[in-house]
Amino acid sequence: MTLDSRVPEGPIEKKWDNARFNLKLVNPANKRKHSIIVVGSGLAGGSAAATLGELGYKVSCFCFQDSPRRAHSIAAQGGINAAKNYQNDGDSVFRLFYDTVKGGDFRAREANVYRLAQISVNIIDQCVAQGVPFAREYGGALTNRSFGGAQVSRTFYARGQTGQQLLLGAYQALERQIHAGSVTMYPRTEMLDLLVVDGRARGIVTRNLVTGEVSTHFADAVILGTGGYGNVYYLSTNAKGSNVTACWRAHKRGALFANPCFTQIHPTCIPVSGDYQSKLTLMSESLRNDGRIWVPKQKGDKRPPDQIPESDRDYYLERRYPSFGNLVPRDVASRNAKNVCDEGRGVGESGLGVYLDFGASINRLGRKTIEERYGNLFDMYQRITDEDPYKVPMRIFPAIHYTMGGLWVDYNLQSTIPGLFVIGEANFSDHGANRLGASALMQGLSDGYFVVPYTIGDYLATNKFPIVAESSSEVQQAVSCVHSSTKKLLSIKGKRTVDSFHRQLGKIVWDYCGMSRTAEGLSSAIDQIRELRNDFWKDVNVPGSGDDVNQSLEKAGRVADFFELAELMCVDALDRNESCGGHFREEYQTPEGEAQRNDEDFSYVAAWGYRGPGNQPDLVKEPLEFDYVHPSQRSYK
Amino acid sequence: MRMTLKIWRQSGPRDSGKLVTYPMDNVNPDMSVLECLDVLNEGLIEKGELPVTFEHDCREGICGSCGFMINGEAHGPMKATTVCQLTMRHFKEGSELVMEPWRARPFPIIKDLMVDRRAFDRIIASGGYISVGTGSAPDGNAIPVSKEISDRAMDAAACIGCGACVAACPNASAALFTGAKMSHLSILPQGAPERDIRALRMVSQMNAEGFGGCTNIGECTAACPKEIKLEVIATMNRDYTRGSWRERSSEITTITPFTEWSTGSKLQNDPISG
Numbered sequence: 001m002t003l004d005s006r007v008p009e010g011p012i013e014k015k016w017d018n019a020r021f022n023l024k025l026v027n028p029a030n031k032r033k034h035s036i037i038v039v040g041s042g043l044a045g046g047s048a049a050a051t052l053g054e055l056g057y058k059v060s061c062f063c064f065q066d067s068p069r070r071a072h073s074i075a076a077q078g079g080i081n082a083a084k085n086y087q088n089d090g091d092s093v094f095r096l097f098y099d100t101v102k103g104g105d106f107r108a109r110e111a112n113v114y115r116l117a118q119i120s121v122n123i124i125d126q127c128v129a130q131g132v133p134f135a136r137e138y139g140g141a142l143t144n145r146s147f148g149g150a151q152v153s154r155t156f157y158a159r160g161q162t163g164q165q166l167l168l169g170a171y172q173a174l175e176r177q178i179h180a181g182s183v184t185m186y187p188r189t190e191m192l193d194l195l196v197v198d199g200r201a202r203g204i205v206t207r208n209l210v211t212g213e214v215s216t217h218f219a220d221a222v223i224l225g226t227g228g229y230g231n232v233y234y235l236s237t238n239a240k241g242s243n244v245t246a247c248w249r250a251h252k253r254g255a256l257f258a259n260p261c262f263t264q265i266h267p268t269c270i271p272v273s274g275d276y277q278s279k280l281t282l283m284s285e286s287l288r289n290d291g292r293i294w295v296p297k298q299k300g301d302k303r304p305p306d307q308i309p310e311s312d313r314d315y316y317l318e319r320r321y322p323s324f325g326n327l328v329p330r331d332v333a334s335r336n337a338k339n340v341c342d343e344g345r346g347v348g349e350s351g352l353g354v355y356l357d358f359g360a361s362i363n364r365l366g367r368k369t370i371e372e373r374y375g376n377l378f379d380m381y382q383r384i385t386d387e388d389p390y391k392v393p394m395r396i397f398p399a400i401h402y403t404m405g406g407l408w409v410d411y412n413l414q415s416t417i418p419g420l421f422v423i424g425e426a427n428f429s430d431h432g433a434n435r436l437g438a439s440a441l442m443q444g445l446s447d448g449y450f451v452v453p454y455t456i457g458d459y460l461a462t463n464k465f466p467i468v469a470e471s472s473s474e475v476q477q478a479v480s481c482v483h484s485s486t487k488k489l490l491s492i493k494g495k496r497t498v499d500s501f502h503r504q505l506g507k508i509v510w511d512y513c514g515m516s517r518t519a520e521g522l523s524s525a526i527d528q529i530r531e532l533r534n535d536f537w538k539d540v541n542v543p544g545s546g547d548d549v550n551q552s553l554e555k556a557g558r559v560a561d562f563f564e565l566a567e568l569m570c571v572d573a574l575d576r577n578e579s580c581g582g583h584f585r586e587e588y589q590t591p592e593g594e595a596q597r598n599d600e601d602f603s604y605v606a607a608w609g610y611r612g613p614g615n616q617p618d619l620v621k622e623p624l625e626f627d628y629v630h631p632s633q634r635s636y637k
Numbered sequence: 638m639r640m641t642l643k644i645w646r647q648s649g650p651r652d653s654g655k656l657v658t659y660p661m662d663n664v665n666p667d668m669s670v671l672e673c674l675d676v677l678n679e680g681l682i683e684k685g686e687l688p689v690t691f692e693h694d695c696r697e698g699i700c701g702s703c704g705f706m707i708n709g710e711a712h713g714p715m716k717a718t719t720v721c722q723l724t725m726r727h728f729k730e731g732s733e734l735v736m737e738p739w740r741a742r743p744f745p746i747i748k749d750l751m752v753d754r755r756a757f758d759r760i761i762a763s764g765g766y767i768s769v770g771t772g773s774a775p776d777g778n779a780i781p782v783s784k785e786i787s788d789r790a791m792d793a794a795a796c797i798g799c800g801a802c803v804a805a806c807p808n809a810s811a812a813l814f815t816g817a818k819m820s821h822l823s824i825l826p827q828g829a830p831e832r833d834i835r836a837l838r839m840v841s842q843m844n845a846e847g848f849g850g851c852t853n854i855g856e857c858t859a860a861c862p863k864e865i866k867l868e869v870i871a872t873m874n875r876d877y878t879r880g881s882w883r884e885r886s887s888e889i890t891t892i893t894p895f896t897e898w899s900t901g902s903k904l905q906n907d908p909i910s911g
Binding site for chain 1: 648649665667668669671672673675676679682683685686687688690692693694695696697698699700701702715717718722723724726747748751753754755757758761762763765766767768769770771772773774775776777778780781782783784787788790791794795797798821822825827828892898899
């Protein structure tokens, strides 16, 4: 199998224009005859469903939450990038493109990233028109801030709740279409399989999470905007419900999964405090604009922070990276935090933490300014830790936050299954091996508002869609698959809870496929995962029945998929004998301890095909070419 | 810490429920109320009992999924805090926590502490948006908005739609929720063209859902985890009055409330020649 990325001809700044001209259009009168399923209602899924509804397609949108407004995009704090250059500081579409390709450590597809940078400016306009209350200057103009990894101020924000406000904009647009009758919403409904008929995606199998009813839904095309898989680590900044199930089941039906080992560790989270801990809380990266990160110079220095004089503090990021300082990209900041903790200089009871100190900024700018910028984040920190960050430095530690890997898609965001489109965090396309801050919201909305509504039209206009019979063998097989796996999970009635397995799986993945990885560790992780997966299928205890609300059953199905994904992540990490972005293999580092890429052998997207349980997956490579941004070693010194 | 949890257990919408007592011996003061329920549930499953169903997702106080009454207070005793961020250190050793679902007719109980809040979605669907199609927006800076107005809109837009305001109100009124969305949109210049009709539609839908009337008691704002101000209700009332006078000829239709969870009609595909 070879992968056709379908990148359009022409110079990079013309590619999207050329593509839009060459994409076939669906006649307005025919649009209502085409049905589209959108799974997920976050920034990507919600904006796509709303836009496709506006265009006149017959849309069905599914989410497992009780309302589309609860999708996890809502938790994004910091902001959204756009190449508006409103601050007159030298930004441009090309610079945003350049930063994103470089920040992704040269493992993203140039053409997609350029399109993302172009569209970024339209997103801001759209969101402002919807009433998103972005921060403003006194004169009424939009204001910006700089964000991790960028030297220009291009990040738009709505206090520390940017994701919430953008999602509410998309949600309101979606509700408008629901009211207009162009979108049918199915909340509390989980996709459990993809219907592939005659080699094309033609629908989904769902379980109603209230009644337990399993149903089929047919359409001409299916769009997945179901987010990332960070919860494979159990402890992550993701919402508890975030899962890989929709993508994984599509993968098992033939969609290739690309770069699964590219996961992002966010440097500024509240450290773990106990075994009962159910999730990690992120503190927005914007805090690094005014906070200074340090640890004691001496190992095992247990003095309270205010008793450690300046001369005994090591502001290690400012020391090692004088030009970017505390604003180095996430992977660099996280790895450095791990290193100082490994050296025994970590702070807090567990020794797994570093200080993020606002003392200097409060002295310089005053408490009021800091309160205005980060008030809600400081409140949140205090609520969780019972410490006042205006007086005592925050303690932070890295946590898993975002996954760059995902289902492989071409330039049109279509997966390797014709008719299956994948958007937002669920696809792999734009962030390479590391995502820059404030780029996830940008990508979700770009894919949903401005890319997939055009590209899907080409697919619909150039194919025929015979009616799928409920009785066809493909449909019957998928439905019985869903029934039998539910029955199996409920019948084991072993001794251990789903959460206890998930926690143990997460620990394996974090220890061996987290911030730093080795060949030896990854091989051992694969064995451990397989063993634990066998135990899971023998000893899990899922109480209750499949006929009503059963949160344990929902979790069990998702954890079963995480087990399979976890193994693929390790296989991918083991296969990639280089370090790049968030993927740090200890064997491949520069003398200064930075990630060492191997462009000669690994400048490709690793897309994996499913070959049955326990079988080695197929590797298909999409070579990456860099015509506009010359690969160089990332340097933030 | 030792505590006693008394939790409302109800197996389905049509079943009668009751409070069940669960003594807890090993409560860590740093855990959240939801993590305390996690620990309880792990124990219940191990004993072969059914775990307590409660809604939750982000656990950072922003998604609005979680929420129940603790000792008669929506989201418990701590100001501006959802139950997912309320840590056990705020309760005294040996205290008793009575946990009940939101109680309001428009929020039918689904199971245990989980309720159906789709009425809120329908209020938004009825008019809680600015009608702007994708692609038709002017440049972001073409509409100047003063910082003060933008900040006020943001204050109102901070609502997470959790339903605590309804649960706290003796009348089960949704005025704070509805007023917050109307204030967010109608004080911004972008939202001005639809200000009147939005008010009429949203208020009509709110009434059609069966939420009670507002009698200015203020429990809603006291319980609100995002501290939405009572003034949003004043804005709503003014917009509704103004709208009623200016839009006399407009016909206001509402969405018929529904509570069933069947999968509804499925998509049919119309084959067309491609």
